[in-house]
Amino acid sequence: MYKVRFVNPQKQYKDYRKKFLQTIDNVFSRGDLILRQDLEKFEKNFAKFVNVKHAIGVNSGTDALTLSMIAIDLKKGDEVITVAHTFMASISCIYHCGAKAKLIDVGKDFNMDINLIEKAITKKTKAILPVHLNGRTCDMEKIMRIAKKHKLIVIEDAAQSIGAKIKTNNKWKNAGTFGTTGCFSMYPFKMLGAFGDAGMVVTNDPKIARKIKLLRYNGEDRSNRKFYYHGYTALLDNVQAALLDVKLKYLPSWIRRRREIAKLYNNGLKNIPEIVTPDFKDSRSFDVWQNYVIRAKDRNKLKNYLGKEASVETLISWPKPTYKEPVLQPNKIHLLETEKICKEVISLPMYPELTDSQIKYVIQSIKKFYKK
Numbered sequence: 001m002y003k004v005r006f007v008n009p010q011k012q013y014k015d016y017r018k019k020f021l022q023t024i025d026n027v028f029s030r031g032d033l034i035l036r037q038d039l040e041k042f043e044k045n046f047a048k049f050v051n052v053k054h055a056i057g058v059n060s061g062t063d064a065l066t067l068s069m070i071a072i073d074l075k076k077g078d079e080v081i082t083v084a085h086t087f088m089a090s091i092s093c094i095y096h097c098g099a100k101a102k103l104i105d106v107g108k109d110f111n112m113d114i115n116l117i118e119k120a121i122t123k124k125t126k127a128i129l130p131v132h133l134n135g136r137t138c139d140m141e142k143i144m145r146i147a148k149k150h151k152l153i154v155i156e157d158a159a160q161s162i163g164a165k166i167k168t169n170n171k172w173k174n175a176g177t178f179g180t181t182g183c184f185s186m187y188p189f190k191m192l193g194a195f196g197d198a199g200m201v202v203t204n205d206p207k208i209a210r211k212i213k214l215l216r217y218n219g220e221d222r223s224n225r226k227f228y229y230h231g232y233t234a235l236l237d238n239v240q241a242a243l244l245d246v247k248l249k250y251l252p253s254w255i256r257r258r259r260e261i262a263k264l265y266n267n268g269l270k271n272i273p274e275i276v277t278p279d280f281k282d283s284r285s286f287d288v289w290q291n292y293v294i295r296a297k298d299r300n301k302l303k304n305y306l307g308k309e310a311s312v313e314t315l316i317s318w319p320k321p322t323y324k325e326p327v328l329q330p331n332k333i334h335l336l337e338t339e340k341i342c343k344e345v346i347s348l349p350m351y352p353e354l355t356d357s358q359i360k361y362v363i364q365s366i367k368k369f370y371k372k
């Protein structure tokens with residue numbers, strides 16, 4: 001067992017155990033298992049939280065992305081511009097529709113380099129898929145401007161960024177609410193994590209909302225028993241929705257704590273010359289810190305030291321660019337920043353249950369490594 005674990009789901013369970021068990025008992029006693037009131041309630045609350053008209057619960061972030069791509073009629077021959085530095089699902093959802101991903105590089109904040117978007121547009125481009133990585137929103141004002149100019153659809157991968165915001169026209173706007181849809185993951189270790197897989201699509205477009213609602217449940221409208229699409233079994237489970245609704249109430253306080261932890265890390269690590277902290281100092285962005293990712297010299301040795309000698313668990317996302325997977329090989333490209341990032345990044349423990357003394361210990365351990 002590590003002294004500081006990378007994630008600690010048991011601690012959160014312990015803290016809210018009574019509420020979770022009451023919720024499960026309540027749902028199971030009613031026998032409400034599939035597409036019931038708890039799902040509807042959670043969808044309404046989720047929509048309110050991110051300030052959007054419709055939220056549709058699905059069974060993963062991957063399905064949220066894939067159903068979004070199907071909903072915009074993405075087809076063979078189409079291209080979608082997205083980043084190489086992301087979880088593979090941001091790319092797989094494009095290939096599931098027979099379309100191609102045009103992968104571009106990211107900037108210093110790990111998000112899509114907006115200066116590269118227009119160069120990647122071809123006659124085949126149908127959509128842009130920005131990924132709000134690590135709890136930080138992409139520059140959506142500029143992305144939406146480019147999309148409008150070239151008549152492109154925007155689907156946002158907000159899997160890592162519930163509650164993240166960016167100021168546009170002097171107003172805060174949530175990650176996931178700019179494009180045709182925003183796609184969220186509630187995988188257990190996400191900021192709002194289920195007790196298994198879960199996801200959400202949000203949209204302000206009622207036609208897209210209806211299409212995704214039908215696609216997630218076999219393509220049938222159960223109110224008139226008509227089939228409209230070849231669909232899927234991709235619903236968010238009712239009991240998971242009920243549990244997520246309990247958690248949603250605490251999310252603002254968890255985000256506050258994540259922001260505090262990020263500040264402690266930023267201050268504690270800022271004078272180590274071998275490290276670049278994610279202290280982006282951008283007052284337009286409200287970051288929610290799904291992950292705290294530093295760039296470090298001798299990254300692999302640091303990871304080894306932290307794990308074996310300091311007993312601090314860390315993670316590398318991702319050690320290899322997505323386009324270097326031999327079986328998938330989306331594109332034969334070479335992206336400078338993406339490749340550098342893969343060699344340098346390491347994610348430190350980041351969750352609201354971390355104590356200040358644990359954070360201090362992680363910082364001291366990193367300092368100790370570089371002094372050796």
Ligand SMILES: Cc1ncc(COP(=O)(O)O)c(C=O)c1O
Binds near residue numbers: 090131157184199
């Ligand atoms: C950026 C990104 N996109 C998509 C996904 C897919 O979400 P899920 O694991 O819920 O399918 C993830 C999950 O890790 C992610 O981090």
